[in-house]
Amino acid sequence: xxxxxxxxxxxxxxxxxxxxxxxxxxxxxxxxxxxxxxxxxxxxxxxxxxxxxxxxxxxxxxxxxxxxxxxxxxxxxxxxxxxxxxxxxxxxxxxxxxxxxxxxxxxxxxxxxxxxxxxxxxxxxxxxxxxxxxxxxxxxxxxxxxx
Amino acid sequence: xxxxxxxxxxxxxxxxxxxxxxxxxxxxxxxxxxxxxxxxxxxxxxxxxxxxxxxxxxxxxxxxxxxxxxxxxxxxxxxxxxxxxxxxxxxxxxxxxxxxxxxxxxxxxxxxxxxxxxxxxxxxxxxxxxxxxxxxxxxxxxxxxxxxxxxxxxxxxxxxxxxxxxxxxxxxxxxxxxxxxxxxxxxxxxxxxxxxxxxxxxxxxxxxxxxxxxxxxxxxxxxxxxxxxxxxxxxxxxxxxxxxxxxxxxxxxxxxxxxxxxxxxxxxxxxxxxxxxxxxxx
Numbered sequence: 001x002x003x004x005x006x007x008x009x010x011x012x013x014x015x016x017x018x019x020x021x022x023x024x025x026x027x028x029x030x031x032x033x034x035x036x037x038x039x040x041x042x043x044x045x046x047x048x049x050x051x052x053x054x055x056x057x058x059x060x061x062x063x064x065x066x067x068x069x070x071x072x073x074x075x076x077x078x079x080x081x082x083x084x085x086x087x088x089x090x091x092x093x094x095x096x097x098x099x100x101x102x103x104x105x106x107x108x109x110x111x112x113x114x115x116x117x118x119x120x121x122x123x124x125x126x127x128x129x130x131x132x133x134x135x136x137x138x139x140x141x142x143x144x145x146x147x
Numbered sequence: 148x149x150x151x152x153x154x155x156x157x158x159x160x161x162x163x164x165x166x167x168x169x170x171x172x173x174x175x176x177x178x179x180x181x182x183x184x185x186x187x188x189x190x191x192x193x194x195x196x197x198x199x200x201x202x203x204x205x206x207x208x209x210x211x212x213x214x215x216x217x218x219x220x221x222x223x224x225x226x227x228x229x230x231x232x233x234x235x236x237x238x239x240x241x242x243x244x245x246x247x248x249x250x251x252x253x254x255x256x257x258x259x260x261x262x263x264x265x266x267x268x269x270x271x272x273x274x275x276x277x278x279x280x281x282x283x284x285x286x287x288x289x290x291x292x293x294x295x296x297x298x299x300x301x302x303x304x305x306x307x308x309x310x311x312x313x314x315x316x317x318x319x320x321x322x323x324x325x326x327x328x329x330x331x332x333x334x335x336x337x338x339x340x341x342x343x344x345x346x347x348x349x350x351x352x353x354x355x356x357x358x359x360x361x362x363x364x365x366x367x368x369x370x371x372x373x374x375x376x377x378x379x380x381x382x383x384x385x386x387x388x389x390x391x392x393x394x395x396x397x398x399x400x401x402x403x404x405x406x407x408x409x410x411x412x413x414x415x416x417x418x419x420x421x422x423x424x425x426x427x428x429x
Contacts (some may be wrong), residue, residue, distance in 0.1 A: 004281045019303040027262040031304040039322035050282035
């Protein structure tokens with residue numbers, strides 16, 4: 001009976017502490033998702049468009065859609081580093097190729113359809129006042145990546 | 148002990164069986180998908196090593212061990228359903244949970260959405276040590292604690308919005324931005340349509356915030372249970388449709404805790420449980 005009381009109040013204490021401090025204490029969590037203040041002008045994502053040798057295109061849609069968000073945030077880092085002009089462009093370019101090689105590995109792993117990839121295009125997507133803007137920021141041929 | 152208190156204790160035991168049974172089914176249905184995710188995580192690039200209580204690091208495992216832990220997790224849950232060494236089975240289920248789920252934490256429907264599972268299992272373990280009910284504030288402590296655990300998810304999420312975003316989080320711009328970001332990833336036209344309307348986004352922001360910070364009310368006033376639970380379900384179904392965030396997959400069986408106090412509901416469940424046991428005894 002004492003154990004039940006101690007356990008009850010111990011769990012309540014941890015929950016209250018986590019909530020008050022807003023920290024992660026796995027498996028306890030303060031659930032901070034979607035809590036940051038954002039404005040639509042800050043939203044800019046990087047998606048990958050696949051193109052075959054006939055010129056047909058399709059978005060890279062992995063079986064587990066979180067992957068495109070992870071890859072997109074890595075690409076975003078590459079382009080924001082480029083903006084600040086601190087690091088050598090060649091290193092950033094190598095990093096982009098490394099990311100795309102990883103994407104290629106995942107496409108093979110997913111094996112969803114027989115779309116023969118010829119080119120990877122990195123597309124920047126954002127919204128302006130009236131419409132969605134899509135800009136191709138980089139193009140990499142598959143053979144160039146696999147070299 | 149009066150009949151109502153006795154009934155509360157029976158209801159908790161019934162919750163344990165329903166929860167573990169449904170959890171085992173959900174796990175089995177999704178196990179193939181989880182295995183594919185485990186395998187697809189090439190070179191473990193997106194697996195972060197989880198630390199329990201920020202202290203204990205969980206090691207990365209091989210595919211065979213992953214499958215073994217998953218299978219053992221289900222067996223432990225089934226043992227709990229049949230009252231078979233509940234304490235030990237519960238402890239083993241907690242162990243297998245951490246070993247298995249920590250490997251696929253980055254999977255969208257796992258991340259933070261299964262965090263309540265080991266807490267519920269621990270409540271089951273502690274409860275099984277004694278075979279009689281203990282009451283705190285006139286409630287069986289297990290039911291009260293689990294309702295608090297559930298409510299904390301929303302309360303904490305609500306508080307975080309003000310802590311991290313400030314009161315301006317409520318002006319609708321954040322909701323608009325998050326919806327827009329999801330549209331850019333997933334291309335759901337309805338998400339864009341809502342995101343274009345800042346007044347509606349502000350309305351949604353207030354609604355979500357008020358719902359999150361007031362969810363705990365149902366612990367004190369259970370008459371609001373149906374309202375909050377229905378709101379909660381529609382909220383999660385909407386986020387699943389608009390933003391591809393499936394909160395309900397592993398959280399759904401936890402909702403039983405809010406209906407287990409209802410006497411008619413309990414008698415119906417008891418009836419089904421008896422039939423279920425009879426079926427296996429035949």
